[in-house]
Amino acid sequence: MPSTTIIQMFVFLLAGFVGFQTISRIPPLLHTPLMAATNAISGISLVGSLVLSGAHDGMLATVLGTIAVASAMANVVGGFLITDRMLAMFKRTRVAAGEEGAAGAGRS
């Protein structure tokens, strides 16, 4: 087995641990944005499809590469936009409203 493959396995293993630690801490409140976010980030497969589409490796590879670029790009653009749109909706109670609520709670 070539040594790069071994190194890649280390990378995979460590990324798995980091991922597990990080993602387990994300509250259910944000699970839908999390899914949209991982979708957007998975568009990183562009690093493969861009090369396939631009290198002259025969017509088939170019066509497949171009379709792959388009689908990955759709995920990147759509994914980041919708994640941002969602996260912008999550707002805390405004402080003024909170005080008003607290004052109101004093009523019998």
Added chain:
Amino acid sequence: MRETSIQLAYLVATFLFVVALRSLGRPDTARRGMQLAAIGMAVAIVATLFNAHILSYEWIVVGCVVGAVAGYPLGMWVPMTAMPQRIALSHAFGALAATLVGVGEYSRGFAVGDIGRGHVVALGLEVLFGGLTVTGSLMAFGKLQEILPGRPMTFRFQHGFNLALMACAVCGLLWLIIDPTNLAVAIAMLSISLVLGVLFVLPIGGADMPVVVSLLNSYAGLAAVATGFAIDNNILIVVGALDGLSGLILSVAMSKAMNRSFSNVLFGAFGSPVASAEGAAAAGGEMTAIAAEDVALRIAYSDRAIIVPGYGLAVAQAQHQVRELADLVDKRGGDVRFAIHPVAGRMPGHMNVLLAEAGVPYDKLVEMEDINERFAETDIVLVVGANDVVNPAARTNPNSPIFGMPILKVADAKSVVVLKRGRGTGFSGVENDLFVDPKTSMLFGDAKQSLLNLVVEVKNV
């Protein structure tokens, strides 16, 4: 030198992605974090364009423009209620990209006549997971969008047939390791994986879709990992691992919330008539109807109220009315919280997004474990369009199909009002003892109209 710079750019992008996921742990840092991730993505894409193998850019530009034009409406125009099918479609896109890269790489290696054994393992796994995810996600999309019938579709010896096909695919992979340039086997493997995706989602019913969509997320991640191994790219391995784990964690969380094992969700075909027949006899007694004015009086003078939203709320598009009601009670000095069951929506965390969209502050959205203690001190609980997630049979009746599912302990509250369209059973066809509990009153009618009435009545109190 150029290659080193590209790899360093990937390193920066990877760092930004992990930071972004870390920041998703808290709602106030999440947005900034994702903007960092977008910068990371831009860095990685620009760096890739300098790759020495790229000779011309015209096809790249075509692909990017088409993708961006398709992506914009997917990001900006899709309503939040359609989120589950939109995510399923995205999985299909992501997996399609991975699969095509795999097929393209294979065809290139085939043309040159040089495919290493290690290479073919990675490519094979990539195409296997990718192909399965493409068709599986499209099936899930079709079911969620109601293009396809949502009920589970089963046939005799289904599991045996699926397992046999899966075994064929694994054999194909082994064959390719021995004989990497066997085109027929490669094509057969791709076809099998596409068919498997369809068969895998076919027997799964609408209520179980959240688990499946999460699981497909995980498969798409694994396909990306395999791509990373195939084209020697570390950033793909890291992102694929993150993606795969996130999907796995979410699907386990969903299964747990429904008290079902993974295999039960995948092979159980829940929602079929067999499952719902038993346990129905448990419920007895009469439902007590109540008028909107009485509910309005009770909730207006309550100190502590909890609203339990279910998917029926989203179907009725009544998020804004429920927020208005909560605001009114809040202004009168009552404390209103929303109790969010993990499977309240159609995907993990869906209900939170729907209520946040309507303008409910996120600190009012409380998870099941945190709010269950509070019910005992609550004056009134308003159940809107939820059924199974508040069904006490899940705790008391071992014969019930939903027995063991964690539920919101609504029955601990001083009084309960259930907003319900009619007297029928819920999504899974199970009777609900809560509705005939002496503490419970029923407000029949369309959820949106009932809430509108409540808002008017509370204003008049």
